Structures are given as C-alpha cells and as structure tokens.
Amino acid sequence: MGQLIQQEIFKFRHQRLAWLAPVILSLLMVGLAMTTHGASASDQKFYISSAYGGFQWVTILMIVIAASGVTMEFEYGTIKQLAIQVNHRWTIFVGKYVLVLGYSVLLHGVVILMTLLLKGSGGRNLMWQSVYLYHQSLLVNLVTNAVLDMYGGMMIIGLVFLLASCSHNSAAAIAIGVGVCFTGEGVSSLLLQSFKSLLPVMKWNPFNMFFLQEEYGNPSYQQNVTHLTIQQLGVGNLVWALFFVGVGAVIFSRRRI
Numbered sequence: 001m002g003q004l005i006q007q008e009i010f011k012f013r014h015q016r017l018a019w020l021a022p023v024i025l026s027l028l029m030v031g032l033a034m035t036t037h038g039a040s041a042s043d044q045k046f047y048i049s050s051a052y053g054g055f056q057w058v059t060i061l062m063i064v065i066a067a068s069g070v071t072m073e074f075e076y077g078t079i080k081q082l083a084i085q086v087n088h089r090w091t092i093f094v095g096k097y098v099l100v101l102g103y104s105v106l107l108h109g110v111v112i113l114m115t116l117l118l119k120g121s122g123g124r125n126l127m128w129q130s131v132y133l134y135h136q137s138l139l140v141n142l143v144t145n146a147v148l149d150m151y152g153g154m155m156i157i158g159l160v161f162l163l164a165s166c167s168h169n170s171a172a173a174i175a176i177g178v179g180v181c182f183t184g185e186g187v188s189s190l191l192l193q194s195f196k197s198l199l200p201v202m203k204w205n206p207f208n209m210f211f212l213q214e215e216y217g218n219p220s221y222q223q224n225v226t227h228l229t230i231q232q233l234g235v236g237n238l239v240w241a242l243f244f245v246g247v248g249a250v251i252f253s254r255r256r257i
Contacts, residue, residue, distance in 0.1 A: 007082075008099045017068070018103070021061045022110045029054045029111070033118040045132050046217075048119050049141040054111035055149040055213070059156060061107065063181060066100050066157050067173035070164035070252070090249040097161055097245055104153050108146050115142060133217065148213040155209055155237045156181055158244035165251040184210050189225060203227045206240045 012018050029052040036047045047053075070093070073079040082092050119126070128139040136144075160177040167173040184207035195202050208226055212233045215221040222229060228236065 008095050012069070012099060012103070015065075015068075017061075017065060021065065021107060025054060025057050025061065025107060025110060026114050028057050029114050029118060041126060044126055045130065045138055045141075048115060048126070048138060049132060049145055050217070051111045051115045051142065051145065052118060054114065055108075055145060058104070058107050058111060058149065059153065059181065060178065062100065062104055062153060062157055063160050063177040064174050065103065066160040067164045067167075067177055068170045069096050069100060070161055071167055071170040071173050074255070075169060089253040093161065093165070093249040093252040094245070097157065100157055100161075101154065104150055104157065108150050112142065112146055144216065145213060148216055151234065152210070152212045152237055155206070155241040155244065158241045158248065159206070162244045162248035162251070165248045165255065181210065185214075192225075192227065199227060204236055206236075206244075209233055209236045209240055212237055 032047070032052045036044060036052070039047065073082065073092075079092075082089075086092060119128075126138065128137060130138045132138045132141045134141075159180065160173065163176050163180070164170070164173040167176070188205055188207035188210070191202050191205060192199060192208070203226065208228065211221055211226045212230070215226055215230055215233060226233065
C-alpha cells in the first residue's frame with residue numbers, strides 16, 4: 001500500500017489541477033472578502049467563521065479532483081498497468097481515496113491561512129477572541145467549521161469515488177457528483193417532510209448527513225430540518241463514508257479494463 005500511495009502521489013503532483021486548486025481557492029476567497037468590507041460586525045463574523053466561502057469551494061474542487069482521479073485510469077488505460085502491480089485491485093481505489101483525503105486536509109489548511117490573512121486586512125475591528133456561536137471565540141468557530149467540513153468530506157469524497165467507479169468519463173462523474181452534493185440537502189428535506197411516518201428511519205438517509213456543518217452554525221436545524229444531533233450526524237457521516245468506499249471499491253475491482 002505504501003508503494004502504491006507513493007505512485008499515486010507522483011501522478012497527483014503532475015496534475016495541473018492539483019497545483020491550480022490552491023490558487024483558484026485563494027482568488028475566490030479574496031473576491032468574496034472584497035465585498036464584505038462594509039458588512040456589519042455580525043455578518044463579518046459569519047464570513048470569517050465560514051472562511052469567506054472557502055469551505056464550499058473546497059467541496060467543489062474535491063469533487064472534481066476525486067472524480068478525475070478515478071475515471072482517468074480507465075480513460076487513459078493506465079489501470080491495466082496498475083492492476084498488474086497489485087494483488088487486489090481494490091487497494092488502488094483505497095489508495096486514491098486516502099490520497100484525496102490528505103489533499104483535502106492540505107486545501108483546508110490553505111483556507112485557514114487565507115482567512116487569517118484576509119481577516120487581518122479587512123476585519124481589523126474584530127478580534128479572534130470575539131465571542132461568536134456557542135459562546136466560543138471566532139477562531140474556535142473557524143477551526144471547528146474546518147474540522148467538520150473535512151470530516152463531512154470523507155463521505156462526499158467516498159460518494160464521488162463510488163459514482164466515478166460507475167462512470168465512463170470524468171465529466172459525467174463530476175456533473176453527477178456536484179448535482180448530488182448540492183441538491184442532496186433539498187432532497188433530504190423533501191423526503192423527511194413527505195414521509196413523516198418513516199421519520200425514525202428516513203432521517204438516517206445519506207443526504208441528511210450533508211447538514212453536519214450547517215447544523216453547527218444553525219442549531220435550530222436539529223429540530224426543524226435534520227432531526228438528528230451533531231453527534232448523530234457525525235456517526236452517520238462515518239457509516240455512510242465506509243459504505244460508499246466499500247461499495248465503490250467492489251465496483252472498481254470488478255470493472256472491465
């Protein structure tokens with residue numbers, strides 16, 4: 001597995017998007033930060049704790065990177081060479097998944113660093129010790145949001161890997177992944193409202209787990225939207241992540257090459 005991950009890192013380093021993603025992310029955050037100079041103190045706290053939209057952009061970038069990383073092996077036929085080097089093809093899938101999770105951590109580090117810089121240039125009237133949600137400091141809120149976003153990303157990346165294993169090109173996998181991840185919350189809300197008698201079961205649907213970070217920022221979601229606590233959403237994210245990775249690995253290993 002170690003040698004496999006080293007090979008994946010080598011290929012990853014030669015992907016243009018891997019180098020462009022931090023630049024794109026930084027520019028998008030700067031663009032939003034420039035529009036917040038005249039915002040109220042409350043709004044500025046929201047923008048800072050949410051990293052000037054950085055977490056949402058990370059999700060989109062990770063969907064593109066994850067989908068491309070799986071489908072390109074079949075598009076370019078390199079899966080044949082990889083399959084010869086390993087005893088079980090599912091290890092290739094898991095190795096890619098671990099690498100993308102590691103890159104997600106790196107991008108979240110970029111987001112936090114950019115937030116620190118942007119706050120210093122545009123939010124000097126606010127201190128990092130300023131109290132925000134849950135009577136915690138603004139800095140704690142930012143770090144907590146980052147951790148929750150990375151944690152929730154495990155399931156999203158696992159889902160995208162599963163979709164990519166079923167797709168024949170990266171464009172389709174990316175489109176489906178973005179569509180599912182950004183309409184999933186609406187689908188979950190519709191399901192919970194339409195099948196209230198099945199609420200004890202339906203509230204554990206995978207789309208409901210997308211609300212993990214949002215419920216942290218909006219505690220009322222527990223009663224009005226998800227019907228699950230933060231801890232329950234955390235468990236659900238982990239279970240569904242393992243499920244998606246497991247099913248995706250099986251499909252990946254049995255796919256014709």
